[in-house]
Amino acid sequence: TDPDADDDGDGISNADEFLAGTNPTASDTDGDGTSDSDEIAAGFDPTDANSLPMPAAIAYYDFEGTSSSVVTDLTFNGNDATVGKAAQTTLGVDGGAPAGGSPATAADLQDGLLTTPIDATPIIGGEGSYTFTAWLKPSDLGGDKFLFGQTSQGIHNGIRSGGFLHQAHWGADTNGATNLNDYLAADEDGWVHAAWTYDGATDTGQIYLDGVIDYEGAKNSPNGSGNLIIGGSNGGGDNFRGLVDEIAVWSE
Template identity: 35%
Template sequence: MKLLQKKIYIFFITACTLAVQFDLKSQIPEPYLYYDFDDESGTTSVIDSSGKERNGTVIGNIQFGEEGAPNGSTPNSGAAFSLGATGYINVVETDVPTDFGNRDQGISASYTMACWIKPDASSFTGDRFIFGQGSQGIHHGFRNGVIYHAHWGSDFSGQSVLNADEWAH
């Protein structure tokens, strides 16, 4: 699974949490992975703070040590992704169809993805994905400035338009 791939022009992601829930009786699921992006400049990997050891490898241009979202979980730290459209985090310890569901394979699962983002003006043309696979399947981000969700053909857009250079959660 490639996290934060495609030509993303998202600046200052401060924390990203992804929780997968299989048991409908559980109240609050354990996070599937949690990256706080509280890493030093020049780091080549990000540590999964969920305890599940889904650490990621930094591919391309990601700048750590940026200021985070003022109301986020790590306001003093964040990461600027895809400076020049090349940065993403690769996570290999994941079986996306099994862990996140795939209706074409008859696999059902639910999950929640949450993060703080601060897109710049160049982010509002085309597709900009925050989380997703390298080629097909799951992609979450925004399309032409509107929140967008793609999940093996079950795609939909949100109603709210993001604003350039403003934090959104």
């Protein structure tokens, strides 16, 4: 084998593959669907199928330096969010999530709403999937306080049933295991990190609270239509109340 050649065409010479412990005749040594060169560039192990680069988000809002009406999508996908209820939505509030990556400012949603241009159709059709994450500092845990929704019915994820993280697809409603009233009573700053995932291939939903799984189980695909909204559900009702920071959206 020529050490200067690149037999598998992955952009890494045979000699460098030998030094990295990868297979010079296979562009994806560990068979995880990501090429050796991409894994090395991202700082992951190309010989370990469980070491995968994080997929790119389709929208990310850190609420730093925002105007009074638009929140910039920092992924450069152009999915800027627009304030839908100006009187109830305040951007650039001092005191974001202290454990987050941009703790200076947050958004205050008091029945507020942000609309996005993200078409949720790929999520609710076929084997579409999603991951939604956010830092939350709720000021009201009573009733229905949804953070992620759609223009019409469909996804409504947030807080429900007296303080539980909740995942719902308009007919597939599930609470997490932890009541936030009890959880936040022992929390130092009142902030929690929440994540909701849905795998369309297996129809499985998950809720995470501060990085720990709070629910996992069977979940039907979302039954609704329209774009993703932030701060409410079904076009803008049952709105979240409190501070939010570092909201991110993935389509897987």
